[in-house]
Amino acid sequence: MLxxxxxxxxxxxxxxxxxxxxPLLGWANWIALPLIVIGVxxxxxxxxxxxxxxxxxVMLIAVVRLSLGGGII
Structure with a gap:
């Protein structure tokens, strides 16, 4: 179940x-990261x-995208 x-x-x-x-939607990764951590x-x-x-x-994809965009973009 888990x-x-x-x-x-x-x-x-x-x-x-x-x-x-x-581009310019990288901030959505900050919304996804807590959900990913709960999933992990x-x-x-x-x-x-x-x-x-x-x-x-999925977390690796989000983190790489955030690092390429400087954490925001």
């Missing part, structure tokens, strides 16, 4: 992160690692 919740948080975060790759924590508490790993991949 793995499913982790996947749901990861998918919702991915829906936010994908448009945030467009839920994935860590579950018996399976798939949801956690998916959230970590």
């Amino acid at each position: 793995n499913l919740l982790s996947f749901i948080f990861g998918i919702v975060s991915l829906v936010i992160v994908i448009p945030a790759t467009i 924590v839920l994935g860590q508490l579950s018996s399976s690692n798939a949801g956690r790993n998916f959230c970590i991949v």
Whole structure:
């Protein structure tokens, strides 16, 4: 059950992160990062690692995009 919740948080975060790759929408990553962290924590508490790993991949995409934009743009 926790793995499913982790996947749901990861998918919702991915829906936010994908448009945030467009220039001047990088601020949306700051909205997605707390959701991703919740997904990682839920994935860590579950018996399976798939949801956690998916959230970590989404987190890496968001963090790389934030670092390229200087944290804001």
